Amino acid sequence: MNCVHCGKLLPEGSRRDRAYCDNKCRGLASYYRRKAGVPPPPRWQHPALNSDNPALRSASAHAELLGEANGWSPSLVRCAMDGLTAVLEHRPPGKPVKLTETRTRIPRHASSFRVAEVLADLDLREDDSASSIRSWIDDRTGELPAGFAGDVRAWLLVLLDGDRRAKPRSRTCLYVYFGCVRPLLENWATTRDHLREITAADVTAALSPLHGWQRRNAIAALRSLFRFAKKRGLIFANPTTRLRTEDIPRSLLPMTDDEVLAVQRIAVTPAQRLIVALAAVHAARATAIRRLTLDDLDLPNRRITIAGHGQRLGELPHQTLLAWLDQRRATWPKTPNRHVLINAKTALGTGPVSPEYLKRHLLHQGVYLERIRGDRVLHEALTAGTDPLHLALIFNLSHTAASRYAAIAQNLLDDQIEQTAEMRSEGRTGALDGCQ
Template sequence: MSSENPVLRSAAHHAHELGQARGWSPSTTRCVLDGLTTVLQDRPAGEPVPLSEVRTRPHRHVSRPRLTEVLADLGLLQDDSATAIRSWIDHITRDLAPGFAGPARHWLTVLLDGDNRAQARSPGSLYVYFSCARPFLEQWAIRHDHLREVTRSDITAALEPLRGSQRSNAIKALRSLFRFANKRGLVFANPTTGLKVRDTESDLLPMTFDEIRAVEELVTDPAWRVIVALAAENAARTGAIRHLALDDVDLANRRITLAGRRQRLGDIGHRAIRRWLDHRHATWPHTPNPHLLISPKTALGTTPISQIFVNLRMQQVGCTVQRIRQDRILHEALTAGPGPPAPVTGLRHLPPRRDPLRGRRRASPQR
C-alpha cells in the first residue's frame, strides 16, 4: 500500500504479516486494508481510533474483528463502548414515563458499572434485560405514575400470556429490576418476591419425533455432528461445547475434558470428533484458533464460536442443544431406575434408543 501516512503504512504492513500468520484469505486481507485506509488516512498521527468508529465507518465487507485486532496490536484502538452503551441507556429510557424512566435508567447504569452490591454485566445482558422489561414498563405507565405503584397482580397479568423461555427471561428481567429498586428504596416492596423462573413447560420430556428428525438434519454437518454427539452422550451444555479446546480432547485414550471435568468420550463422540478434525484441517490448515469447534469467522482469530451462532442454527430446525441434553438425562434416569443420581459422563453402554447420528430406529424403552 502506497501512502504518505506513515501510521497507515505501518498498519498495512502489520495487517499483511498478521494475515499470513493467521491464514487470512486474500479478500479478507484486502478488506482489512480498505478498513485501515478508511479510519487512518485523514487521522492525525498517533491519535487512536474509537471502537464505535471501527464498527460503523468501514464498508460492510470489512471484517471488524480483524480490523480491531490490527489496530489493538499497534496501540491505535480506543474502546469507547462504555460511552456508547451509556448513550443507548439515555436514549431508550427517554421515552418512558418519568416515574419509570428514572428507576430504569438507574437500574441499567448499575448493571453496566456494578457496585458494592452487584457485579457489572455485559452490554449484551443489558440489551436482553431491557428488551424483556420494556413492554411491561410501557404498559404499566398507562395506569400508574411510578414504578412503586406496580403490584403483584400487575406482574401476574403481564406474564400470563408468556410461555417457555420468553416467560423465563421476562421473570429474570423483572426480578432484577425490582430487587434493585427495593434495595435502593425506589419501591415500597418487591412485588416479584417468590416469583419462580421455572415454567411448567420446561419440565423434562422426551424429544418428539419432529425434534429427532430435526437433529438428523443437523448431523450432516461435521461441526454439528460433534455438538449433537456431546450433548447426547455427555449431556454437555452449550457453553462447555463452545469453549472446548483442542487440548481438552484425548482421542487416543478416549477421554474429553468438559467444563473442567475429565470424562469418557463415547463411541459416537469419538467418531464425530475424528471426522470434524479431518474437515477442520482440510478447510483451515493454518488457523491459530485453539478451540475444537470453529467457524469461517472464528477460524481467522482465537475466539470460540458464539452463542448466537449456535442458537440461530438450532432455531432453524426447531430444536435446542438443551433439549438434546435433557433427553439424554431423562433417558438415563428412566433406564437406571430409582437410586442415587450418578454424573452423566458418557456411558460405556448407551441405553437402547433412537440414535440421531445413525439415522435409524432402535428399540426404545417404554416411557
Template sequence: MLTDLDLLHDDSAPAIRSWIDRATCRLPPGFITPVRQWLLVLLNGDTRSRPRSVSSIYVYFGAIRPFLDDWAASYDHLREVTRSDISAALRPLSGSQRHTATSAARSLFGFAKKRGLIFSNPTTGLKARSADFALLPMADEEIRAVEQQADDLAGRVIIALAAENAARTGAIRGLTLDDLDLANRRITLAGRRQRLGNLSHRALRRWLRHRRATWPHTSNPHILISDKTAHGTSPISQQFVTLRMNHAGCSVDRIRKDRILHEALAGGADPLHLSLVFGISHSTAARYSAVAEKLLADELDRASQLP
C-alpha cells in the same frame, strides 16, 4: 451465491412433502384429505400460524397415527370421530406421550373444524395433564428426526456432544483442540475431563478431517470454526449453533436434558450420581431424579395392569 442474488429457482420437491404423501396414502378417503391438508399447513404455515419444524411434523403424526388407524377401522370419515373415541385413545397414555398425543389431536381437529372438513371439534376443552415437559424424554420420532436432519458435519458434532456428554452450548463453543484426546477417547468440557462416546468420537474425527482440509493454515485453537472465525482466534457464535439446531428441529438444551434424564432412569434416579457425572447442582439433580422416579412408577403401574 445464486440464493443471495435471488436468482435461484429451486423446483425440487422437499423430502418432507414426499413423506407426507406416503404417510397418508393408506388412510381411507375420508381421512386422507383432512390429515394431508393438516400436515401441509404445519409444514408451510398459513395466515394464522407459522410453519412448524420438520421434527414437530414427524412427532405430531407419529403420535396420532395409531388413533387414525383404529378410527379408520370403524369410521369412513374423520368427522365421525367423537369425544369419547378420543378420550378412550388417550386413556392408556401418560407423561410426554399423552401430552404430545393430546396436542396433536387438538391441532388436527381444530384445523379440520376451521376448514369446514368436520362439523364440530371433539377436542374442544381437552387439556393435557400437567407435566414437567421440559424434563420428559424425547419421543422416538423426535430423536429419529434430529438424526435425519443432522447432515452438517459441525451440526453432528454439536448434537453428539449434547446427546452423549450433556454438553451446554457454551461448552461446545469454547471447546479447543487441547481439550480433545482422541487416542484415549477423552474430552474436557467446561473444565471436566470426560469419556468420549462412540457417536462423538466419529463425529469429531470426520469434522477434524474436514477442518484440516478446509482451513489448513488456521491458527484458531477452537475445534468448531467457521469461514469467519478461521481467520482469528474467537469461538463460533451462538448463531452458528442456533442455525444448525434449527435445521435439525431441536435445541441443544432439549437434547442435553434428555441425556441427563435417561441417565437418571438408568441409574435408579440417584441425584448424587447425576451430580457427579454431569457436574450439575444438587437441586437440579434432585429435580431430574424426581421426574425419573415418576416415570419409573408410571411404567410399573402400566406393567402391573397388563393381563
C-alpha cells in the same frame, strides 16, 4: 501521469509510484479487480508499504506479518492495507485512531475488524464505541413514561454493572426482567406518576392474569426493581415484600423415535453431527460446545474435557470428531484458532463461534439441543438409578439440577409401575369373569 482507474490527471508533485488520484479510486480498482478474479500486476507492491508516512508503512508491514500468521488470503491483506491507508495516510505518527472512525472512514470493501486488529497490535486504536447494551437501555427506558424512566434506567444499569452486594447480571437477565416489568409500568402509568405510588394491591392486580413461568419471572423482576428502589430511597415501602412464588411442576418425557429420526435427518454435515453427538452422549450445553478447544481433546486416550469436567469420550462423539477435524484441517489448514468449532469468519481469529452459529445450523431447522441434552440426563437417571449424586458426577450438574432430574425420573418410574399394576389387575379381573 493519470489515475489508473478514472483517468484523471494526478496532482503535481505526486510520488512517482502513485497510481490513483484518491483513496476512492484505489479502493474501487481493488474491488473490481478482486471481483473479476484478476491478480495484481507482477512484482506489484501495495503503495502503503512504500508510503512516506512511517506509521502507515509500519502498519502495512505488520498487516502482512499478521496475515501470514493467521492465514489471511492475499486479497484480505490488501483490503486491510486499503483500510489502513484511509485512516493513517494523513495522520501524524503516533496519533491513535478512534474505533468509530475506523468503521466510518475505511472503504466498503475493507474489513474494519481486521484494520482494528492491526491498529490494536500497534497500540494505535482508541475504543470510543458505546456499549450496545447501554444504548439499548437508554433507548428502551426513553420510551417509558417520564415518572418511571429514570428509576428503571438506574435499576438496569445496576443490574448490568453490579454493586457492592450484587454481581453483574447477564444481558439475557436484563432482557427478561425489562420485558416483564415494561407492560406493568405502562399500565400503572395511566393512574400513577411514580414508583412510590405503587401499592401492594396494584402489584397483586397486575399479577393476577399471569400464570406459570410468566408469573414467576414477573415476580422476580418486580422484586428486583422495588428492592433497588427501596435501597436507594426512591420509595417509602416495598409493595413486593409479601409476594410468594408458587412451585411450578417440571415435566420431561424421553424423546420419541420420531424425534430421534427427525434429528438424524437434519444433522447431516460433520459440524451438525458433532454438535448433536456432544449433546446426546455427554449432555454438553451449547456454550460449552462453542468454547471447546483442541486442548480439551485427548483422542488417543479417548478423553474429553467439557466445561472443565473431564470424562471418557464416547464412540459416537469420537467418530464425529474425527470427521469434523478432517474437514476443518482441509478447509482452514493455517487457522490460528484453537476452538474445535470454527467457521469462515472465526478461522481468521482466535474467538469461538457465536450462539447464532448453533441456531442457524440446528435450532432454526427444528433441532433443540436442550431437548437432546435433557433426554440424555433423563435416560441416565432411568437406567442407572435416580441418584442425584451419580448424575452430578457424570454430567457435572449442580445439586439442584441433579435432584430435579432424579425427581422427574422417579415420577416416570412410579407412573410406569402404576400402569403395569393396573394392567395386571385388569387382566386378572377379565380372567375371573371368563371363569364365571
